[in-house]
Amino acid sequence: MQHLLRGLRSIHLAAELRTGVKMDACEMREKLKFEFSADNQRRVKALLAWYPEAEWKGALLPLLDIAQRQQGWLSISAVHAVAETIKIDPMKAYEAAQFYTMFFMKPRGKYVVSVCTSTPCKLRGGDEIFEACKKSLNLEHGQTTPDMQFTLKEDYCMGACVNAPVLAVNDDMYEDLDEKSLGDILAALRSDRLPPAGPQNGRFASEPKGGPTTLKTQPPPPGFKMQDLPDPRTKKCQ
Incomplete structure (x- = not known):
């Protein structure tokens, strides 16, 4: 619950700074509504098709990512929308969003x-x-x-x-x-x-900066330096 309250306070402060309008946490919960867009609803449906309904919780992280890409960050209402979609306790979704550093619980830059x-x-x-x-x-x-x-x-x-x-x-x-x-x-x-x-230094990937140091010639053909083994069908018993 303390995590939840801290998240609400950070959203509250960000909204006040952006709009100059004073709102308490309850008002923020009401005003910051979130619904998946039509395109993202299709993405969510396609993603959940990979999971048995009893295991929809396994889609938590990708759904949080979809919500964040839509909103730009994860508001409490966005986290709740994800939790409702996969039928889990909203607090579990919030804890995951707080734990992973790729999720932002307050507005971020472009x-x-x-x-x-x-x-x-x-x-x-x-x-x-x-x-x-x-x-x-x-x-x-x-x-x-x-x-x-x-x-x-x-x-x-x-x-x-x-x-x-x-x-x-x-x-x-x-x-x-x-x-x-x-x-x-x-x-x-x-x-x-x-x-x-x-x-940013002219390399294509992770090749040596001075050029290749190995595999500089064509590889030998199959069977190179392999011994010819006798056919076991023609071998006589001793």
């Missing part, structure tokens, strides 16, 4: 910039990339710009260690970053342009 600072990225300048983002966007971790354009996050291990340092903008990964490429990315986002994702 572009969520998540910088990896786990060990491989830290060794390759991840901390410097995060500090440069803080300075450029004038934000700390978890904060959002007043124009709702950017939200900044410090994240841990995005699974692209060989291309460190890396950051994500919403669903897109930007790898092999340096000060210049970071500045170009943020400048493009300020102009509402999403730059091409992937490595």
Whole structure:
């Protein structure tokens, strides 16, 4: 219940800042209604078709994701709509939404910039990339710009260690970053342009920067250096 009240207070505050209208938590619950759009209702129906009805709870995370993509964040009413759809206790849905860092329980910016600072990225300048983002966007971790354009996050291990340092903008990964490429990315986002994702130093994926070091020749044909074995059908008994 304490988690629920904290969530209501954060939504309450965000709405007051955005509208200048004072509302209590009960009013917020009434005014922030949520219903899946027609397209998302079809997505939800198609997703639930993969689950026996008794196991619809297994679809909790993907349904929360659909709701967040529709609303931009997860209000209490959106979490309740998901819980009602899969017939579970709303508190269980709320606890899951609070636990996973990809869900936002308060309004977020149009572009969520998540910088990896786990060990491989830290060794390759991840901390410097995060500090440069803080300075450029004038934000700390978890904060959002007043124009709702950017939200900044410090994240841990995005699974692209060989291309460190890396950051994500919403669903897109930007790898092999340096000060210049970071500045170009943020400048493009300020102009509402999403730059091409992937490595920013000319690499295609995770290949060596100096070119291939193995598999540089055509592989030998099947049977290469294999011995010819006698046919067991012609072998005489001793």
